[in-house]
Amino acid sequence: MVDDGTLRMAIDTAWSVYRTRHREVDAADSRRCLLERHLHGRREARGDDAAELTAFGIAYLEWLPEDEC
Template identity: 65%
Template sequence: MVDEAVLRNAAETAWTVYRARHPDVGAHDSLRCLLERHLHRRREERESDTEELASFGIAYLDGLPRDEC
């Protein structure tokens, strides 16, 4: 299981990259909560490092339909 620091770092990295690609998304957008929940579930499924979790997070956010968030 991944520790909390790795999870926080992965979420922050994924969120920073996503916002850089989507400047219209605010810092406190509800997508961040979805991202954190997604990464938390991934963490429970298998052990991952920060970079791998961040990659999963970015892919997850990119796959979400923008009109439903």
């Protein structure tokens, strides 16, 4: 099980990396909420590895279609 601090760090890092690569994305974009839900759903399967959760989150954000948000 992942503690909340590890999960929060993974979410924040993935979101920061994604926004750095996609400057047009606003900080309050709905993709942030989708990322949080996605990683919350994966946290049990991924364990306590923040780097792995972060990479998984970045991959998820890149996969999202533009019209999903």
